Amino acid sequence: MACELEESTKANTQFHIIAALNYGGQQDITQACKKVAGKVKEGLIQVEDINNNLIEEELETNCAEYPNPDLLIRTSGEIRVSNFMLWQLAYTEMLLVDKLWPDFEESDFMEALRSFQQRQRQRQRQRRYGAQA
Template identity: 60%
Template sequence: MLFSLHFSLPPAITPLPFKPLSHVPHHHHTLNMLPSPPVLKSPLCSTMEHFTLNHHGKEEGLDGGVEVDQTLPLGLRRETMPRHVAVIMDGNRRWARSRDLPVRSGYEAGVRSLRTIVELCCKWGIKALSVFAFSSDNWFRPKVEVELLMSLFERGMQEDTGIFFRENIRISVIGDLVKLPQALQELILNLEETTKNNTHFQLIVAVSYSGQYDVVQACQRLALKAKHGHIEPSDIDISLIEQELETNCSEFPRPDLLIRTGGEFRISNFMLWQLAYTELFFAQSLWPDFGEAEFLKALLAFQQRQRRYGC
């Protein structure tokens, strides 16, 4: 299902150092006090043998043996790996239509691709992956398609919540979640609470999300703080705004690399603030066809670039 993580690990295995992610409280429980447009969402998965953390912070298999593969494909350099990768998973429906399959088949194939990318992120030392699963604009799609996406996501979480703890993966869901079915909202809150102390890897799923929504809700929160005398308008700066963005749930709130599949050359209202200095990679592959070879190509392209951060 959506969140089935069963990682099969290769033989060459060494411990992977990591720095625990800091937990910054989410705003989901207060979103209903601020008017905001709809937003995105996304699922996750992977296929490796289970690993956990021992009391010394080392990564171990369930039998106590270290099971994290640090081996990188030829050409990749660990010192220049992105810490945070964001993905616009475009092309699920086109993939299905090109094969005369129902739309559901396209989304299910897309979940399989997501499993692969999550596995590779864990194996190659990437610390965070953000996926654009369901945008605010997606609410205007046919009702049957919206209900399908919601049911797939809900079913996956119901079945696999415990797996994220065993894999030491933290799940964060960002977006205007009050627009989701109440049962799904409760599942999301439970999943975030269950995994909030996991430190090996973070999956950030954007659901009912848009970049404009994120900036607007941050401004509204700052306006309320100013109204109640907690800050002065002159105090508002880049740092304060970033503290109110929904990506404050991550130690690495700004993606180093954005990948968009499906052959389109746009960012479609995704993380507009956070992508200010992000490197962009546009893949021709439809998302269900995006696998290890395509991901490696994107990472190699990233490592060949000289990041200037506006300079």
């Protein structure tokens, strides 16, 4: 199945699906802070140099060449992020689906994308990322 999926999507350039196995968002942020603290201790940076960009550079997920997710599809009827990519989900749209992951089909994925597109069209503006309109 994995080889078939890889082969059928190898030319895709617009969508990226990231699966994080044995990953914890809190642990990722904690280890990033420890790395930054180590740089301060070694005198490589000053406390005043610490900012969001510096912490983000130390996240395990920073090795991915993809931007932060635009959409998180949360299956199984859960209404929480479950320690998944806590830093990266700050401005991510969420879609909560009352269906278990093994039962999530292509038609469900297509519906999720349509829902996301409708949200984007309704806004007709760029994300504000916390800024006032």
